[in-house]
Every structure is written in C-alpha cells, then in structure tokens.
Amino acid sequence: MGKRTHTREDQRLRTEFFEEGRRLDADPDTRELADCHLCHTRIDYTVDPATTPDSHTLDHYFPVDDYPELQNDPENFRHAHFNCNSSRGKGEANTNGLGEPMAAWW
Numbered sequence: 001m002g003k004r005t006h007t008r009e010d011q012r013l014r015t016e017f018f019e020e021g022r023r024l025d026a027d028p029d030t031r032e033l034a035d036c037h038l039c040h041t042r043i044d045y046t047v048d049p050a051t052t053p054d055s056h057t058l059d060h061y062f063p064v065d066d067y068p069e070l071q072n073d074p075e076n077f078r079h080a081h082f083n084c085n086s087s088r089g090k091g092e093a094n095t096n097g098l099g100e101p102m103a104a105w106w
C-alpha cells in the first residue's frame with residue numbers, strides 16, 4: 001500500500017502514453033498496436049482516458065504494488081480498456097500472445 005505515486009511526472013507519462021495510442025490507432029498500419037492488451041479489441045480513443053468502459057487506461061504489465069520501481073518505466077506500460085484494467089485484478093495477467101511473465105525469482 002502507498003507505493004504508487006501521483007506526481008505531475010506520472011500524469012505527463014500517462015497523457016503521453018494515451019496520445020501515443022491514439023496516434024497508433026489512427027494509422028491502419030499500426031492500429032493493432034493500440035488495441036487493448038488484455039482482450040485484444042479496439043480501445044475508444046475518441047473519449048478521455050478512464051471515462052467509459054471502452055476508454056483508454058495505462059495498465060502496468062508488472063503490477064506497481066510488486067514492482068514500484070517500474071511504475072514510470074514506459075517498457076512496463078500497456079494499452080488497456082478501463083473495464084479490462086479494472087477487472088484484471090492483481091496477479092491475473094492475461095498474457096495471450098505476449099509470452100509468460102517472468103517468474104518472481106528471476
């Protein structure tokens with residue numbers, strides 16, 4: 001508890017990541033890269049992040065509770081639906097097509 005920070009830097013990275021997804025989504029060549037990494041369907045980039053079930057959220061591939069040092073690491077960012085991210089829960093990563101997460105002892 002309490003490891004997650006909410007600084008202006010966090011907010012800047014979050015906004016940048018949303019805008020990156022929106023750019024990818026707008027280009028047919030890269031559109032799939034902007035899909036939700038949990039359910040592999042399209043995210044609604046026309047609305048503000050975290051405002052509707054289909055809207056964009058920044059999901060951390062490795063949960064911040066376990067990997068606080070990765071909270072602001074863009075390598076750990078994944079595009080996800082607000083709904084999918086909320087229902088994912090800790091430790092239940094659906095990694096279809098993305099390989100297995102590294103073992104905790106790695």
Ligand SMILES: [Zn+2]
Nearest residue numbers: 036039081084
């Ligand atoms: Zn989804």
